[in-house]
Amino acid sequence: MDIDALWLTLRLAASTTVILLLVALPLAWWIASGHSLGRAVVQAVVALPLVLPPTVLGFYLLVALGPLTWPGRLLMQVFGHPLAFSFAGLLVGSVIYSLPFAVQPLVAGFGAVDQGYVEAAAGLGASPVKVFLSVVLPMARTSLLAAAVLAFTHTVGEFGVVLMLGGNIPGRTRTLSISLYDLVQDGNYMAANRTAWVLVAFAMAALLVIYLLPSVRKMDGRQADVVR
């Protein structure tokens, strides 16, 4: 198995998850805290990667990050090289591609926090930022964990965007899923099998974490009983 590809995949997934949470937390809170046309449009745009073929996203990112557009030219000046076919380019693609997987659980989690708690906190003088950090976020902590696990796992599993945007440069843009594709092209089924197993085990472990999450709440309940 390609250890470089494994390492690159983990690095990409970890960086993507961190950036995604920073973007998704305020975005999801804004979406969850009201109803308006603007919110519906933003939510639809965020959900697009769920239904679009990844190649569509990869294609437009390839064009947007390249020398054909002004944002692409600006980025080339900032980074000194085109973002496509680089780790930074993959990172941008992964963040957009996995955005719905971070935003949707958070919107659901924030939406489940009753407005009564928010008003109670505001009625005690808490600013909106304090209400979010000290009441809403702790109450939605299982959703936060689910968002992080899903974003990480989904990034590990992406293929189409990476292929379109990153190509297949060893150590720079060759992730595990691309490496698997290569191995199969070469007819090296033994190595392909090992790589595939790593991806299966990974996905299974992450999904297990998600489905075990409700027990986190039960644990809190037991602690309360001990105190009683």
Add this chain to the structure above:
Amino acid sequence: MVPLDVDFALTQPWTVLFGPSGSGKTTVLRAIAGFVRLEAGRIAREDLVMADSATGVFVPAHLRPVRSAAQAAWLFPHLTVMRNILYGCGRKSEGTDQVQAADEVMALFRLEQLSERLPRALSGGERQRVSVARAVVSAVTFQGPGKALLLLDEPFSGLDVTLRDELLANLRGWLVRWNIPVLSVTHDVGEAFQLGAEVIKIADGKVVDQGQVSDALAGERRLLMDQLSRGSFKI
């Protein structure tokens, strides 16, 4: 919904909004707290205009010199009773003051034994007491020019009468000592008399009477006395 059209000023340390369910008492409190906007009108506390539809002024709830407890307890489920009670403490006052105030209020509401419990391990009446105590601590530690107005929506509706009367008497004395003005909501004649407060009587979205409880609720009192003497209460 009944259109709400009220006009009153608070002049006494404790004022009670009295009226039947659905008469708009809670909406009045929510407007003062800053949770609903007025279609037309003005809300001011001393010199500070908190809402004025004519000028478009609307001070957000957390910046108003107002502290409130809703009818439901809304205790933060991930915080212990003590942490809930300290949640709304003014930031600038240093730790010892806060803990001192919190301890006094905990004793006042008979909550000392519960301080390390999580809300889910409390009974309904205990939750309600914590909720009111939390607003009281927040009002007492309020940092700012002047005092915070304390808004309490049916603060003792779920408690048995003996405990309620004791809590009311203690709380009233304590808040007078701290000079904290209160506007509370009730539909309980006994509670209004027990407080000996100024009463604003609301019916169908309008103020129908304002004055000392013995005058404003004289009719209600007579009705209650008649019912009691005729023994028409079936137990």
